[in-house]
Amino acid sequence: MAAQVHGFQTEVAKLLKLLANSLYSNKEVFLRELISNASDAIDKLRFLSITKPELAQEDPVLRIRVRADRDAGTLTISDNGIGMTLAEANERLGTIANSGTEDFLSKLSADDAKSSQLIGQFGVGFYSAFIVADRVTVRSRAAGAKPDEAVCWSSDGTGTYMSETTVKADRGTDVILHLKADEREFLNDWTLRETITKFSDHISTPVYLYEAPKDDEKKEDDKKEASSPEDVWHQVNDAKALWTLSPKDVKDEEYKAFYTHLTHDYGEPLAWAHNRVEGDLEYTSLLYIPGEAPWDLYGNPEEQKGLKLFVQRVFIMDRAKAFLPNYLRFIRGLVDTNDLPLNVSRELLQESRVVSKLKKALTKRSLDMIEKLAEDKENVEKYRTFWNAFGRVLKEGVVEDPANRERILKCLRFASTKTIEEGDASLVSLDEYIARAPEAQKKIYFLIAGTREAAEHSPYLETLKKKNVEVLLLWDRIDEWMMNAITEYAGKGFVSATASDLELGDLADKEEEKAREEETKEAQADIERLKKALGDKVEGVRVSTRLVDSPSCVVGSNDQMLTAQMRRMLEAAGQPVPEEKFTLEINPKHPLITKALAETDEKRFADWAAVILEEAHLADQGTLKDPAGFVKRLNALLLG
Missing domain, CATH: 1.20.120.790 (Heat shock protein 90, C-terminal domain)
Incomplete structure (x- = not known):
């Protein structure tokens, strides 16, 4: 088939230009993204080979390889994973399917740290190659395809790309970066080793770096028989699934690094929980609370992130939403269980009793983590960060999860007539509200308004303020729905300040x-x-x-x-x-x-x-x- 030239989507063309000019000190982000993509391709092959073992028989030892060619000025990242057909290459590399592209473009800036964090989060990792390369060539052969059904895709990132069928002897994908003249530091073994170790140490697939023998090593080799080409490939990462280790053997920095690999979020998580359970239900979970809300937190529910699912340490699927309720959709992480079959589908997940038990257990683990964060009096700022990012989502659980309503209510925070006077940073929990209420007060008073200003200056508060009764102030759109689902907390009923009867009781x-x-x-x-x-x-x-x-x-x-x-x-x-x-x-x-x-x-x-x-x-x-x-x-x- 003759090579065809295609134009990029308008958004892609803008993106390539911005990526090429926006990042300076964090240029190495391209390598973490390409290795992560290679790892995903291998995970997908591992999953498909459960039911079609012939897909992996040709080359059963799964791996990622990184090789620099100083003479040609190229850097190649190779994997023997699932590979791509010509149609898949045009779709995945020529367009951005992610609906958040425009949002990404609006947020990309010359702020290196901010921009590098956004790349993976918005699903545009492949295009980061153009930060250091003036041309990128992709050679790929899909698992199960013939050698002459491979694809060659290439682009200089200026608005068009070329694609054609070609011949490739082995399965998988080679991403070949033709480096810019001023980016040749990424041809140095030491730079590559340090970058791979920094970003990809916890990828469960081995990452090998090609390191040519030094001159003295060559002389020594000359005295021996010709060595195997494999001798110059050295494994760089540990390739251990971190969640399989005992929590006491994992350092905080390792948990943070794994979070980065798992989520493509390069900010630090607020908290994490690593649990291994044996008995009636056997599973390992590693759950994280992100440091900030993802851009699509309130977007299409179908696009929300779920947990990564592993069965017997074999990757099964991304975004498995069946393991957590919707109001905990901000929780990131994974679950690995021996109690599900390797060929489990999304449809079977919806009907499985095992999944139902796991969902109940993981919901409890998540709420435990949130409660622990809320009760940390030495680091109040962390919970304030959590509440500002995820408070509105957590409120959904009051209605959606009656079984855990009391626990969720305990974690909610409110503005009130007292905290408004103390400033925006001050919020009150229901337990704190009850503890500081007058002994004669038997109810929890609240007011819902359209805006904060309307709540703060409402005439309905006048008598309650005069009696020094604290009133919870709510103005989020979800608050009306939430408060309709609550009758009491800790034995005290809720009364709206707009109610016909304020039920003042002994306060009268x-x-x-x-x-x-x-x-x-x-x-x-x-x-x-x-x-x-x-x-x-x-x-x-x-x-x-x-x-x-x-x-x-x-x-x-x-x-x-x-x-x-x-x-x-x-x-x-x-x-x-x-x-x-x-x-x-x-x-x-x-x-x-x-x-x-x-x-x-x-x-x-x-x-x-x-x-x-x-x-x-x-x-x-x-x-x-x-x-x-x-x-x-x-x-x-x-x-x-």
């Missing part, structure tokens, strides 16, 4: 209650007048027990179907919102109320009543059905 002041009753009696005629003016716009009107500085607020019944936050979410989604009437609560001592009640013109009084109600709705919901009517009435009253 008897003298205040008596004064409020007198106030209600005195205001009865005014209440009736307001009810008449508002008609069917309200369920009723009453003197408020919660207002101190504000003139009015609206409250629904305790069993109200929709809260203000839910209404906002439905309206934003274009969904119909059912009509519900509210009770208007007034503060008779507020100047606006006294001014309205002093109005003798009944038409103007009706406008006052409408404005008081609309102001209350505006404070509660952030919107009005008829904002123009509100402005017109308000202007008329101000100018009258």
